[in-house]
Amino acid sequence: MEALIRRWRQLGVWLPVTFVAAVAALVVLGLGRFLSDAGVVVLITVITALGAGAFSSWIFRVLGQAQREMVQRARHLAAINEASLALSSELNLASVLQKVVDLSRAVTDARYGALAMVNEEGKIAEFLTSGLSREERERIGRPPEGKGLLGAVIQKGETLRIDRIADDPRSSGFPPHHPLMTSFIGLPIVYEGRIVGDLYLTDKSGGQPFTEQDEETLRTFAAHGAIAIENARLYHQVQDLAVLEERDRIGMDLHDGVIQSLYAAGLTLENCLEDLAQDPAEVQPQLQKAIQNLNQTIADIRSYIFNLRPRVLADTDLAGAVGGLLQELKVNALLDVQLIEEPGACQGLSEDQSTALFHVAQESLNNVRKHARASSVTAKLQRKDGIFRMTITDDGVGFKPKRSAGGQGLRNMRERVEALGGRFSVQSVNGRGTQLVVELALAMERKR
């Protein structure tokens, strides 16, 4: 546009100057010999008037054309803006793709549009259309394979603008029941140098071919489309990740909480069986305990589903809850148990921290019951210099802890603690018991 204005400015100066110089030359060259002075003046006036008229009609024509172009450009920009706004509100990938093709038709005034999503082998994996009814699409049958003009855009990765499809040697014709199409424009949708799809528009309204301006508009819109497509893809990925994380969490809670509680209830029932013959009076309280545990487990399952805390932590603090676990161990596994809580040790633990510590204690005490063949177990809760420490020690058979080895229990414990920025360690020597230590920074101390 700037170059055009510069050219007009030059023409506006040079045309009148040249014109006046030409007329002066005519006079000098002898017009004066054939006409009187008044005749010369009249002639020069007439020629000047005609020249000025022609010049201004030309300049107005040029200005009119420039104005039409500017109005059209503004319309295209407004259409791109509107289309991009419509795109930005969408996060569902399928809807984004359909909107890209629908809106690209709108910004270029095209009757038909299509969007090809190409796989890594360069084949069309998905083909969306716009401007065709569902019946029309069904009648056409299978989507295109990416030969002919569509394939040319895919393979070259460049824009293709054609006035008459039928005249182009690359065109492979239309299948039966396909509407006849005339003008064509196709271009790749590029995101950070990578082609994410190919966009095709046919039949500009009014039977006109697509213009350079349409090409420019479409390219700008396609850039917005690329961002919207990538955005929707990322959103999907994040959602998938969230689902996986949630699955992991539920898996951990079931392993450390529910399964262990059911295991404990099972042990109580086993004891009942044994006592039934020898000591029937003992059975009733044990059965009551097992029922109570099962009810507690049902309540816990509900809590885990909604990512709430184990029920026991609603009624007591960490020390109380760990004390309950030890008591269960004492009754069911006949172990000597000891809880050492330094005064105020559990103060300042956040809900997430107590929940994680409770699950760690639960799994570690279950490991003692399942694997240690210990006679005693101690849980120690301490707090020093803003660090809370839980130590669980047994005097059982011990094992060789390897960071990568082990079942789900050890892995879950480590993950729970590390997710809260804490430290988890297991020390064990064959035949000499096991000691498990968890350290967490207390929130109130961290703020200081």
Ligand SMILES: Nc1ncnc2c1ncn2[C@@H]1O[C@H](COP(=O)(O)OP(=O)(O)OP(=O)(O)O)[C@@H](O)[C@H]1O
């Ligand atoms: N206190 C312990 N005393 C002796 N061996 C232990 C102790 N804790 C863990 N182990 C050993 O470490 C292994 C791994 O423990 P982990 O809790 O990860 O898995 P698991 O208890 O076998 O199975 P899961 O917990 O998945 O039901 C156990 O199989 C056991 O051999």
Ligand SMILES: [Mg+2]
């Ligand atoms: Mg275990």
